Amino acid sequence: MFETFYKSFSKKVDAAKNKFGRPLTLTEKILYAHLFYENELKDYKHGEDYVNFKPDRVAMQDATAQMALLQFMNAGKKKAAVKSSVHCDHLIQAYKGADIDLPEAEKVNKEVYEFLQSVAAKYGIDYWKPGAGIIHQVVLENYAFPGGMMIGTDSHTPNAGGLTMAAVGVGGADAADVMSGMEWELKMPKIIGVKLNGKLKGFASPKDIILKLAGILTVKGGTNSIIEYFGEGTLSLPATGKSTVCNMGAEVGATTSIFPFDNHTADYLNATGRKDIAALAEQYKEYLKADDEVLNNPEKYYDKVIEIDLDNLSPYVNGPFTPDAASKVSEMAAKVIENNYPDKVEAALIGSCTNSSYQDLGRAANLLEQAVAKNIPLKAELIINPGSILVLETAKRDKIIDTFKNAGAVIMTNACGPCIGQWKRITDDNERKNTIVTTFNRNFAKRADGNPNTYAFIVSPEMAVAYAISGRLSFNPEKDTVKDKYGNDVMLTAPSWDALPKEGFVKCDKGLITPPENGDDITVKIDASSSRLQILKPFAKWDGNDIIEADLLIKTKGKCTTDHISMAGPWLKYRGHLENISDNMLMGAVNAFNNETNKVKNNYTHEYAAVSATAKYYRDNKNGSIVAAEENYGEGSSREHAAMEPRFLGVKAIIAKSFARIHETNLKKQGMLALTFQNKDDYNLVQEGDLISIKGLKDFAPNKELIVTLKHSDGKTDTFKVNHTYNMQQIEWFKAGSALNNLQK
Secondary structure, rough: OHHHHHHHHHHHHHHHHHHHHHHHHHHHHHOOOOOOOOOOOOOOOOOOEEEEEEOEEEEEHHHHHHHHHHHHHHHOOOOOOEEEEEEOOOOOOOOOOOOHHHHHHHHHHHHHHHHHHHHHHHHEEEEEEEOOEEEEHHHHHHHHOOEEEEEEEEOHHHHHHHOOOEEEEHHHHHHHHOOOOOOOOEOOOOOEEEEEEEEOOOOOOHHHHHHHHHHHHOOOOOOOOOEEOHHHHHOOOOOHHHHHHHHHHHHOOEEEOOOOOOOOHHHHHHHOOOHHHHHHHHHHHHHOOOOOOHOOHHHHHEEEEEEEEEEOOOOOOOOOOOOEEEEEEEHHHHHHHHHHHOEEEEEEEEEEOOOOOHHHHHHHHHHHHHHHHOOOOOEEEEEEOOOOOOHHHHHHHHOHHHHHHHHEEEEEOOOOHHHHHOOOOOOOOOOOOEEEEEEOOOOOOOOOOOOOOOOEEEOOHHHHHHHHHHHOOOOOOOOOOOOOOOOOEOOOOOOOOOOOOOOOOOOOOEEOOOOOOOOOOOOOOOOOOOEEEOHHHHHOOOOOOOOEEEEEEEOOOOOOOOHHHOHHHHHHHHEEHHHHHHHOOOOOOOOOOOOOOOEEOOOOOEEOOHHHHHHHHHHHHOOEEEEEEEEOOEEEEOHHHHHHHHHHOOEEEEOOOOOOOOHHHHHHHHOOOOEEEHHHHHHOOOOOOEEEHHHHHHHHHOOOOEEEEEOOOOOOEHHHHHOOOOOOOHHHHHHOOOOHHHHOO
16 A cells, blocks of 8 residues: 555656646645645645645544544445544543543443444444543554645644644544545645754753744744744654644644654654555655755745754743743743742643653653652642553553652543543632643643633643642743752753663554444444434525624634633533534633623623523524634634534624634534634624624625624614635535535535
8 A cells, every 4th residue: 555655646746846847845745646636736826725635544533523423424425435543532531540530431431432433333444442542642653654644633633744744633524525535625835944953952852842933923823834844953853752843833823734754753653563654755755855955945935934943942831821922941930920920830741642652751750760869759740641552551661650650640541631621620729820831732721620710831741840840830940959858959950761662662452443344234323312412414505695684692802712612621521412512602702892701692681691592592583693703713623513513503604803724614614604804903893782794695706705784782883894715615515504515415
């Protein structure tokens, strides 16, 4: 299979170079080698043209796989058209430790796991059992390969870019389309070239590269762009370190991120049992990096170039409440005072798909060994989530887990846990202001533990341990001392650990269940009375008319992420039941008129109620509703529930200053209108109690603006123009009621 792939890959890249008469970036090579229709080869304009691609794989985590597979089941196919996998990692709560938490999760989520396993078996999909590991670590160990293209129903799918794979987070509808054998549509991304010079030193780690870059680009600076790393600095980074960098590229809005193939890539492939792929990639390595002309003159070929000097990169601390609030560790002491951050670090959490590799755990344990040897007790709770069974069992053999346990750390299940809000935190007051540090990728308010006053800061694994040892956010391990149990001042030294285990990874049962050759006789398990799973019914098609006087549901203020639109945590259990999960719609969004959450005014009863309840009223009794929002609406995860819930509750359109890429696509896929204020100041015209009309839909066309009229409660009106990015195919989705409806026409 792979020999055929690389032969075809090289021919397609050569064809593109010959036709365009110019060198190619690494990103362009992979994209042009994956065109769905080879006869559509042309030099697509970055950030403008829509392109149809043919991914090699689909990966799904259990929380989003439910809706993706429910949609795929409606496509009428007998088997997934591309290699696909389901990973059970999101539904496991972190509470007392893996030995207790995993059996409890298997019991609590039994019907969901049985559904996922039965669907996987029926349609030829790999199924990874609960406890097998976090989707992106498992994909890296088993499926990712240089030059490949994958889509995944999780925003951190770009993790596979550490192995030179173009891996993109999408909604479940996109996954269902690709598994059905359809093309996958994407606007041709812009390409941001990030040149890495030098080599990391001291306490600096690969995580600090992306923490620094997040501060440069902000949470929307990478939107509709692929970040391509190049330069001598890439050669010193291990494969899992590169994956960490790619993983968190989602936090700047990037479509994906990617590193070129090198010896570290080959080493990781060899260590994880894929020597054949490593050998082939080595043979075709010139095709798995940017052309020399690009590297010698990057400003000419990348849409933007950023340089980072690894020699002088220091550890970064990002937060609180947003992953792009970047600070050097040396700046934190002053910022703690200036911003009144709680200085006491109460918990340090290591894990998530971003930092749960063998080396991540090894470096953290190495620093912890220093603390034990120097008689320094931990000052904060330490929680560990290994990335996979393979990582866990190897870390056990190499005494890494013993080091954690001897220091008092709690080893949680190989799963997402606290990173996705699955942390049953034991605390004296869940409203109390407090500080935690994590190696995760996001730190939105309430995300980890549900407490709006938890100040979460994102750091590397070694910095998380340093904070657990010192117990102070103002601590700088590069220059500050800590007290041992005898009161002596002690300095910590920068940790070190091999990127790969010297004795190799252990041989173990990884937790994979492969499907049978023929699944025709397998029955998908869904209980008709289930509160967690529900067969999907098609959304109604467009009625052919403009939207006239729909009620304003909510005018959101400030950041409105997918966490605000469709919270995770305890709501994860309803991810397969659209009606039930819709009760959480926009409950975290701040109402611009009263600065409160989940409290909006019903324009007819004049009472304040939950957003979802008010939306139901407008859906069932009036003409539906409309949401107004600010910048980067839908930032965060790939969860399409944040688009399906408004659609189900009768929301006709979202009018925002701007959208995050995945969420905008998800809205389009579900037959909703995703519109942007042509003049962003028009957001200020929206008033409580407004009736909103959107005209021009009968002539809905690409690049053609629509007209919005606000009828205020005092009878006065305001009219303004809104833009959209719909192409003809996406307009057909709108008219059909959804992309899936259009597929079935």
